Amino acid sequence: QRRGIPEAIYAEGKSAPQVVALAETALETTDRALITRISDEQFEALESTFADSAPDATLERYGSTVRVLGAEFEQPSLEATVGIVTAGTVDGPVADEAQVVCTDAGATVDRVDDIGVAALNRTLDQVDRLRDADTLIVAAGREGALPTVVAGLVDTPVIAVPVSSGYGHGGDGEAALAGLLQSCTVLSVVNIDAGFVAGAQATLIARAIDAARTDDGSR
Amino acid sequence: QRRGIPEAIYAEGKSAPQVVALAETALETTDRALITRISDEQFEALESTFADSAPDATLERYGSTVRVLGAEFEQPSLEATVGIVTAGTVDGPVADEAQVVCTDAGATVDRVDDIGVAALNRTLDQVDRLRDADTLIVAAGREGALPTVVAGLVDTPVIAVPVSSGYGHGGDGEAALAGLLQSCTVLSVVNIDAGFVAGAQATLIARAIDAARTDDGSR
Amino acid sequence: QRRGIPEAIYAEGKSAPQVVALAETALETTDRALITRISDEQFEALESTFADSAPDATLERYGSTVRVLGAEFEQPSLEATVGIVTAGTVDGPVADEAQVVCTDAGATVDRVDDIGVAALNRTLDQVDRLRDADTLIVAAGREGALPTVVAGLVDTPVIAVPVSSGYGHGGDGEAALAGLLQSCTVLSVVNIDAGFVAGAQATLIARAIDAARTDDGSR
Amino acid sequence: QRRGIPEAIYAEGKSAPQVVALAETALETTDRALITRISDEQFEALESTFADSAPDATLERYGSTVRVLGAEFEQPSLEATVGIVTAGTVDGPVADEAQVVCTDAGATVDRVDDIGVAALNRTLDQVDRLRDADTLIVAAGREGALPTVVAGLVDTPVIAVPVSSGYGHGGDGEAALAGLLQSCTVLSVVNIDAGFVAGAQATLIARAIDAARTDDGSR
Amino acid sequence: QRRGIPEAIYAEGKSAPQVVALAETALETTDRALITRISDEQFEALESTFADSAPDATLERYGSTVRVLGAEFEQPSLEATVGIVTAGTVDGPVADEAQVVCTDAGATVDRVDDIGVAALNRTLDQVDRLRDADTLIVAAGREGALPTVVAGLVDTPVIAVPVSSGYGHGGDGEAALAGLLQSCTVLSVVNIDAGFVAGAQATLIARAIDAARTDDGSR
Amino acid sequence: QRRGIPEAIYAEGKSAPQVVALAETALETTDRALITRISDEQFEALESTFADSAPDATLERYGSTVRVLGAEFEQPSLEATVGIVTAGTVDGPVADEAQVVCTDAGATVDRVDDIGVAALNRTLDQVDRLRDADTLIVAAGREGALPTVVAGLVDTPVIAVPVSSGYGHGGDGEAALAGLLQSCTVLSVVNIDAGFVAGAQATLIARAIDAARTDDGSR
Amino acid sequence: QRRGIPEAIYAEGKSAPQVVALAETALETTDRALITRISDEQFEALESTFADSAPDATLERYGSTVRVLGAEFEQPSLEATVGIVTAGTVDGPVADEAQVVCTDAGATVDRVDDIGVAALNRTLDQVDRLRDADTLIVAAGREGALPTVVAGLVDTPVIAVPVSSGYGHGGDGEAALAGLLQSCTVLSVVNIDAGFVAGAQATLIARAIDAARTDDGSR
Amino acid sequence: QRRGIPEAIYAEGKSAPQVVALAETALETTDRALITRISDEQFEALESTFADSAPDATLERYGSTVRVLGAEFEQPSLEATVGIVTAGTVDGPVADEAQVVCTDAGATVDRVDDIGVAALNRTLDQVDRLRDADTLIVAAGREGALPTVVAGLVDTPVIAVPVSSGYGHGGDGEAALAGLLQSCTVLSVVNIDAGFVAGAQATLIARAIDAARTDDGSR
Ligand SMILES: Nc1ncnc2c1ncn2[C@@H]1O[C@H](COP(=O)(O)O)[C@@H](O)[C@H]1O
Ligand SMILES: Nc1ncnc2c1ncn2[C@@H]1O[C@H](COP(=O)(O)O)[C@@H](O)[C@H]1O
Ligand SMILES: Nc1ncnc2c1ncn2[C@@H]1O[C@H](COP(=O)(O)O)[C@@H](O)[C@H]1O
Ligand SMILES: Nc1ncnc2c1ncn2[C@@H]1O[C@H](COP(=O)(O)O)[C@@H](O)[C@H]1O
Ligand SMILES: [Mg+2]
Ligand SMILES: [Mg+2]
Ligand SMILES: [Mg+2]
Ligand SMILES: [Mg+2]
Ligand SMILES: [Mg+2]
Ligand SMILES: [Mg+2]
Ligand SMILES: [Mg+2]
Ligand SMILES: [Mg+2]
Incomplete structure (x- = not known):
């Protein structure tokens, strides 16, 4: 641990x-x-x-x-929500990894699937829900445009996960990784397919917010 | 020539x-x-x-x-419109190259600047104008997300031009190029900063459309 | 869709x-x-x-x-021809992908196989046929020279598809992709093996030409 | 903005x-x-x-x-501390960028310089201070080992910034970037030299904590 | 031979x-x-x-x-100790290769496993043992930080072996190799997974020390 | 020497x-x-x-x-012709290097400039001249298609020199080099811009042919 | 053909x-x-x-x-010798490809195996034999040093074939290819494992020499 | 320090x-x-x-x-010799860096210049001198063959330094680095141009040998 x-x-x-x-x-x-x-x-x-x-x-x-x-496991509970977003079905397993870490730590998880930018109205339909989370994980493969678009729509910290989809030049997640590092908005990145790390980083943010909330607002 | x-x-x-x-x-x-x-x-x-x-x-x-x-130059005229779109100011010179080729061939050019996806509402505000063109050139640097988003909003052929902005990993246009080749929508690509080639390819499309329009609709 | x-x-x-x-x-x-x-x-x-x-x-x-x-499928029909060209047999499956998209949209497809530049006379023998199409898709692997040579011989828009053949340095289509982006003639490119995307882009061009032809020549 | x-x-x-x-x-x-x-x-x-x-x-x-x-500027104030850490003097300008963003947003900044892992005792001497911050930015060039070592010592979110120092293979920050993406602890990453983005991401985390603290601990 | x-x-x-x-x-x-x-x-x-x-x-x-x-094999014996260190279990097979070469040459081998920097106290607990060896081989994958940290703690020659663990960008040992070449301390490197070569190089050093020790201290 | x-x-x-x-x-x-x-x-x-x-x-x-x-220099003379071919003006200095080496060794040099494949008729116009040389050096930048096309038209050994022209992906001669290594015809390659080496290799071939010619046809 | x-x-x-x-x-x-x-x-x-x-x-x-x-095959015969050299056993299959092409064309083949530079005396022992061939093909993997060393010892044209051996950085023949392109002596190169192309290029040289020899020494 | x-x-x-x-x-x-x-x-x-x-x-x-x-500097003295070898003049400054570190530590330095493998007799002429050193640093650019050849001729530890010479593919020392990592003999490597690190690593080996020699042969 x-x-x-x-x-x-x-x-x-x-x-x-x-x-x-x-x-x-x-x-x-x-x-x-x-x-x-x-x-x-x-x-x-x-x-x-x-x-x-x-x-x-x-x-x-x-x-x-x-x-x-196990029977003895005491599920912790955090007063904080992590939004976990995917661009397409291929991003699912990576998002699943993130989800189980956040859930295990007791964060509320709001999972929003399949809102990639090729059908932009599906992205825009979810804006309110995306804004409600305390922090967001956004997983996307191929050109990896979704985390940039989402980050431009919310004010909370976004952690982007490039996913190893795609073939040809820039395939296996390299185009998505490079694009996310170049993103013209504000976000931070984990390695290709590193859903677990994204979940862990979101958990650390969620714990900090939970601590601030439950420590009666002062330090 | x-x-x-x-x-x-x-x-x-x-x-x-x-x-x-x-x-x-x-x-x-x-x-x-x-x-x-x-x-x-x-x-x-x-x-x-x-x-x-x-x-x-x-x-x-x-x-x-x-x-x-020159005084003798006879400006041709095409019955076709090329939309030329940029994500930010750094993309200007590349778009200028495209514009002069299309103009020289006699196409109507509709230039739409600075509608990069970090401020998505600026992109969406221009949808009607983008749909009015017969073909589109979209230039974008850093993560190169704009051509993908635009192509998802129109039904016409889109030619994407990655631009050599950005520093660090994927800088100099490589992230944008890889992302555009991976694009989950339909578009074709020219080399980094190759505004001239994009303009020439759009001109060939515009000429084909013009010929179809002016050859009284039949072949 | x-x-x-x-x-x-x-x-x-x-x-x-x-x-x-x-x-x-x-x-x-x-x-x-x-x-x-x-x-x-x-x-x-x-x-x-x-x-x-x-x-x-x-x-x-x-x-x-x-x-x-399906029995109910209403096959559309476009008044436009897409030429689909391959350099060698290894390019066939990629061209097949392009062909089915164009056919599905109702374009006339003219398929010209196995005219790679190592036997240049086979290329030159087909020039008239290549010039007859409204737009061309040219698929080539290894060094990817064919789309450049073809584009130098016609006046219509050419979409080049690099194919993942070849071994050693530049194998898997990377040499062909890089060469096509560097092409000294006018063409646009899709990702390695992306026959489907090339077919879709050619379809958009064919639709534009068809619309111009059938809209009785005016807009 | x-x-x-x-x-x-x-x-x-x-x-x-x-x-x-x-x-x-x-x-x-x-x-x-x-x-x-x-x-x-x-x-x-x-x-x-x-x-x-x-x-x-x-x-x-x-x-x-x-x-x-300007005279009218109203300096905001956040109840949250961002630790900004460098491995060596070459990382200074990148850390400066991060610092000015966090300061501008009103976060308390604790700057800890020159504690790279080649002299590990200097790193270890600062552990208590590092643990006191709400979130950390760690900038390091060459092999980029410091963010991994720091993240192993604290429980707060760490944002790592690879810095473009070093020559030869992996120089210009690429070794540091790759190493940070491979980090065996939990952290997220921004692009090479992207101190500004790291500062902005830390600001978003600091604001979330501040809001939780000042909204009297509930939502 | x-x-x-x-x-x-x-x-x-x-x-x-x-x-x-x-x-x-x-x-x-x-x-x-x-x-x-x-x-x-x-x-x-x-x-x-x-x-x-x-x-x-x-x-x-x-x-x-x-x-x-074989029954006739005469095991040589060197008056010199090679420390062989791993960051995690994945590095074991690579270290085994090194170990068998050193052992075959008659060096004393001190094997220290699983002291990667993510749990720094485990590294620090072994400092005295690490200082006792005449030369050290340190194998580490992913970001490859351990050899740099170890080399900063001892005065003897360190040979670093990057190990092909990790996935995504910099995976397969490339991040570790690049990081070790950029190391801000003093060490030399062998190729990814080249435990055999590291063991051979350490053997040459051990033989030189043994010769100096047993040649009654003069040349 | x-x-x-x-x-x-x-x-x-x-x-x-x-x-x-x-x-x-x-x-x-x-x-x-x-x-x-x-x-x-x-x-x-x-x-x-x-x-x-x-x-x-x-x-x-x-x-x-x-x-x-120098006044004493005795110019040797070889009974052999080296054809030196360029695709465009940018390839000139590289071809010059080749030319001086061949000339210095006494080979007859036939220089054929500016016959790149974008204007294929210029290439084809020179076929007879190309076939007359005993060996050919062909220099080409950008996509480097010319040496492949030339080698398909002659029966003599072709040495290809990729030239560092072009910008963007595959620029600086890398696309040409990769394409030439992938060439679907028969040729061998020297490094980017290595006109001197190409000239030297052609000289060695010319010397072998000269020796065979002048050694009265037997060995 | x-x-x-x-x-x-x-x-x-x-x-x-x-x-x-x-x-x-x-x-x-x-x-x-x-x-x-x-x-x-x-x-x-x-x-x-x-x-x-x-x-x-x-x-x-x-x-x-x-x-x-086949029974009807008429084996041609060339008055020219091709030396085919390997550094180690792993290079054998690549050399075999070269050998069958040269043999099929009727050249005399002199095959010299396993003289890689790690045991330099084995290389030097073969110098006279290497000098006797009219042209040489040298295949080598890993660091690919043998073709450079051989070319420094003979006056005939050398065609180098990098072989896809080796693991880790520069494995799969890329180190050998890059090293051969950088060679400080005179040689030309074919792609990794392209024994067939090397054999064909050597055949073209052998044919030119044979023609010169058998055309009674004049042109 | x-x-x-x-x-x-x-x-x-x-x-x-x-x-x-x-x-x-x-x-x-x-x-x-x-x-x-x-x-x-x-x-x-x-x-x-x-x-x-x-x-x-x-x-x-x-x-x-x-x-x-300075006047007070007390020059230490080691009973150990470091051989420092270069392939060509371009490697000189890198070797100078190594030399000053070894000299400063008190090792005897034997500098052997300009014995690159393109003129193999110059390499072989120095074998006895190379064998006399306790450890060797060998610096070489372009294809970096010299350290492999030297290491095959001696029994002492060799530290190879790739040098950033060469142009085109594999230039700037990358071919030499990759080749040295792939070396089929035994050696360890430092980064491109890292003469200082090579000198420091050789110094650590020289100190270990000196200590063994002067500690009257026992431990
Ligand atoms: N050969 C292909 N090249 C590019 N896209 C394709 C190809 N075949 C299917 N697609 C698209 O890939 C996406 C995912 O397809 P699938 O893996 O079947 O769910 C869909 O948008 C398909 O239209
Ligand atoms: N050091 C920096 N790193 C990343 N982005 C920056 C930096 N400095 C300015 N920017 C942003 O880069 C964009 C273009 O800046 P400019 O080139 O000044 O027009 C703006 O969005 C700036 O906020
Ligand atoms: N794990 C290893 N790493 C590096 N070299 C090795 C390894 N195992 C064997 N070798 C060497 O690789 C060469 C070829 O081995 P083989 O493939 O068994 O003929 C021999 O010189 C072996 O000493
Ligand atoms: N354009 C060139 N391409 C390749 N090698 C060259 C070129 N010009 C000179 N050389 C060689 O580079 C080596 C070093 O040259 P220099 O830097 O002048 O000492 C010598 O062997 C020259 O023959
Ligand atoms: Mg995506
Ligand atoms: Mg953009
Ligand atoms: Mg081809
Ligand atoms: Mg560092
Ligand atoms: Mg590690
Ligand atoms: Mg060319
Ligand atoms: Mg070899
Ligand atoms: Mg060298």
Whole structure:
């Protein structure tokens, strides 16, 4: 656990038993396990093993990300909202990673999907909702235009996540990363597909706001 | 003259007398001269020389681009409009290059400046005007988001020009170029700062439309 | 549907049942389905399923691209011709993508294959045919010389598509892309292998010309 | 003014009179001017002109960044502290840019200079001070290790700014940028030398905390 | 054998019988075999074959690296210690390669694992041990900060090995390599994942020190 | 003198007296001096100095390349022709370098300028002349298409020289280099702007052919 | 057939029946077939099919390259020798490609393997043999030093082939390619792994020399 | 002072008075000053100032690197030799940097210049001298082949320094760096032009050997 953020288990490239074993250890030491990039097969192994070995544990699934909650886990609660926004369906798994970290820390998450700039009216329809969050994570691939457009519409801190979609020149997220670093509005960036880091950074901001709110407004 | 597009004189890195000499030759052979990336000093040399040597020539200035018209030049006229759009002031000289080519070919040019996506309302305010053009050139630097947003709002062909602004990673137009190649809408691209090529390509489209219009609608 | 261009189903990396399901949805909502980068296995699944579920649908195959037409689909027709040109056989699937979009929109397509510059006489033999089209798409891999040579021979707008062939330095289409951006003639470019985008851009040009022709020559 | 952050005048590459003119306009419209990357000559021109034209304006200098305050300017005040940290002297001008934005918005700034990791004890000596800030900006060039080390020592959000120092492979800030995107702790990043953007992002976080503190702890 | 360093068999991409055959040849000609990047399957083939064909050979396993010692092998011994340090578990196989070379040459190896800078106290806890070695190899992936921090804490030569971990921009060890080349302290570098080369270079240093020690202190 | 090719003096970045001094030494030791990338000022210094110090030396100028011949220099003669071809005027200085090396070795040089593929008829008009040479050097910048087209038209060895023209993506000769390495015909390549190396390689081929011709046809 | 060089069949990524079918067509049209990068399985399919369908055809195998000779094939013969040199075993398949082209054209081939510069005495031992060839192809991977060293030792034209070995920075042949383009001696280069092109270019040189020799020494 | 290595003053880009001032401070605090990349003008300013202000200081010049010794400076002495080798004259200033660090620490320096591999006999002539040093620094630009060749001839640790010579692809030292990282022999690398770091690393090795020698051979 670094910076009060739990370690996550990166399931891709691991066998189902390996994922299960790592999840069991995490559950023992921190009362819950976070698993990202999980496959259906790995998820089923998790479900069937834990039905036996930890029958009172709860499994929460956010797309390709999973959280296993032990019976003793005490869910914290933050008085702060993180908006998590995607441009298209391909951005979903990256946003899922962000979501599970924020949720685990107790932030309210408002997830807004599929509002990429190619159909700008869908973006504009969500402006009020975007303005209601305390901080925003915006994930976008290919040319990565959505975080810039969103940041131009709100006054809160925006964390942009370039996503490794696209083929040809600038594919695999490099165009989106470069574009976000060049953004003519104000935002900060994490690495390509680094949804977990974006979620963790948003959590640190949400905790600071929560602390300010609940410390009765003074320092 | 390739493809019915005049050669232009690229003034950057040439001395004022060199620019003047090249302009004189162009004037003799094609009845007009196009000069791009001209400095004030070069422009003044042009003015004072031509006042003497070609007193009935006309100088038209489009920012850093200049067209010198000989007395015999017969300005063609196309029944077609090219919209030329910039995201910010830094994109001006590149748009100027495009503009002089289209103008020289006789297209109507509608220039719309400084409507970059960081202030999205300025973009949206111009939608009707953008839709009125037969084809659009959109120039944008840094993250190059504007051409994608514009192309999502119109039904006409859009030619995007990445501009070499920005510093750090993806600077010098590379982020904009990569982003435009990755664009999730429909557009085609020319090289960084290649305003002249964009203008020439738009001219070819405008000519095709003009021919269709004036050839009494049939082929 | 963006810019009046139908969405396509990108079959690569999807299972045959996934492709079939997406095609069925497309057929229901837009009366036809476009599928790119299809395998033989996926195509057979499509054929056998639709024989049952949609017996009056028609399957058109353009190499690795397929169009499924529902009984209700009203084929539009444009008074405009798009020439689609390839340098070699490896460019075929990319040209197929372009072709299906143009065909779907009702343009006449003139396909000219395998006229790469290593055997220049084959290129030159086709000049008259190339000049007859209203706009050209030219696909070429490796060093990507063909679009430049073709554009030097015609007066119509050329859209160049770099293709991801070649190995070693500049392989995977990067040499072709860079060369086309540097082209010393007039053309515009889409991303590596982006045949679909090239077809869509040519369609927008063809529509503009068709409108000019059929709007009885005036605006 | 985007996102409540004033526009700054980027002095590099502008003449002294141009900088002065832009500063005068900014002063008129927003009651103060922010100028980054100013030279001594430009600063002196500013001083001597404003001594005449705006005798009651105040000039504040933060290294290569300057703020000119008009008599009417109402300095806001935020109940929040931004720590601004540099690894070495070469990072100073970038940190100055960040500092002037945060100061202009009314945040308390705690500047901690020259604590790069090559002399780790200097870093460790400042841990308590670093923990006291509400959010941190850390600027570092060459290998850019400092932001990672600092972020491992505090619980607050860290914004890292890679700085364009270094020569050879990975020079000009590219090694630092890549390293920060790969950081094994939690932080977000802005582009190379983008001190202004880092300051603006930290300001948005500081404002959110201030609002939470001063809105009597509830929403 | 180059520079007194044995050739190693790089097992990745070879079949189990190929690895066994190469190991048998090495055993015959140099009385031992070094195999790097071995899989479990390859290792088992090695064990079962050698049980028959060379029953008095010994197999030493260092993670994914293996040394087979023939009965006649005379283990040299150096009066010198090489410290081998990793930032995290992903760096293990690369460090194993280094270790087997140093061990084979007779150096004392002190292996210190998992002291990456994200948890700086773990790094600092090992300072005395790090200072005791005659030379250090430090392997680190992602942002590669550990070798710089370690080199700032000791007075002995440090050889840094960037490791191909990390995804996105700067992944596959490129960020670590660039950062180490930019390091603001004193160290030298080998290629990404080149644990074998690092071990060989450390061996050459250890041999020079051993020679100086055992040649009764004079030359 | 490497490989029987004289060293050349690379004048760019040297002072006029430095160039003169190096030329004097070359004249003394090898009876002639080759100087590449010379400026007018450097050339005049050469002329005026040698008028005094070596009045019977001859200066030959090939654009920006110069050869100074001492009175004793015995010009060799090869029974072989090197064709040197450029796409445009910007390729001239690079071709000059090649030309002086071939001339110095005694090859007949046939220089064919300005036949780039944008005006293909100019290329085709020269086919017979191109076929007459024993080997060809073809220099081209921007997209570098000319060497591929030429090599497709002749049966002799072609050495391609990419030239550092062009701006934006692939500028400075990188697009031409990558395209030439990807060429779908048969040719070999030297580095960007390496006219000297191309001339030297063509000289080695010309010498081999000359030797075969003059050694009465047998070995 | 371009430039008198036969087309080759690139077997990698094709099925055994595909390779057989293509070989049959080549045999019919040009009396022989050249196949590169063949697998054992593909080779066996070739053998067993041709035993039936073309029993009087001959199969020649050069490592991973194969030539099938029809009964009618008339083997040409050139009075010229091509030396083909490799640095290590990994360079073999690339050299095999070169060898089959030269052999097919009738040149004498002198193959010299495994003389890379890490064991310089092996290189120097072969100097006389290297000097005897009329032209040399030198293939080398990793740092690609061998072609430079060889070219410094002979007076004949050297064609260098960078080979895609090596891992980490500069791996996959990019370091070798860049180093060969920077070579401080005289040589020309083909793309990474382009053994076939190198063989074809050497063939063109060998043909020119042969023609000069056999045309009784005059032109 | 890091790792017992003095800080050096990098003169390039500083004014003569700045260099003098920094040298005075260094002289006061560490009894000597090291200045790299000094110009003639800066050196003269140093001489004339110190003639007045520090008349008993001594100035040592090593090409473009200078060491100023205060009267109190106690020159240490190491019982160890560092060989410093260059491929050509362009590598001189980089080697000078290395030399001054080693000299300052008291190592014996054996400088061997201009033995690049294009004239291999010059390299081989120096083998005995190269073998006599305790450790070697080898600086080479363009393709950077020399360090690999040298390392193949000696048994001591080699530190390679790529030098920023060369133009075109792989220029500015990148080809040399990549080639050295790929070297098929054993060596370690520092960044392009980082002669100072190479000298410091060699110093650390020399100190370890000296300590072993003078600590009467035991530990
Ligand atoms: N070959 C293609 N090139 C570019 N875009 C495509 C291609 N095929 C499908 N698309 C578009 O890619 C987007 C995502 O497609 P899919 O992955 O099928 O959901 C849709 O907007 C499609 O219209
Ligand atoms: N140092 C800086 N870094 C990033 N943006 C800046 C900086 N200085 C000014 N800007 C912004 O750059 C844009 C263009 O500035 P200018 O070139 O002065 O017109 C404005 O939005 C400024 O706020
Ligand atoms: N992990 C490794 N890293 C670097 N070189 C290696 C490694 N393993 C083996 N080698 C060397 O690579 C060369 C070729 O090995 P092989 O592919 O087994 O023929 C030999 O010189 C080995 O010593
Ligand atoms: N234009 C050129 N291209 C490539 N090499 C050159 C050129 N001009 C000179 N050289 C070579 O560069 C080396 C160094 O030249 P210099 O910098 O004059 O000492 C010598 O081997 C010259 O033969
Ligand atoms: Mg997007
Ligand atoms: Mg923009
Ligand atoms: Mg092609
Ligand atoms: Mg740093
Ligand atoms: Mg690390
Ligand atoms: Mg060209
Ligand atoms: Mg090699
Ligand atoms: Mg060298």
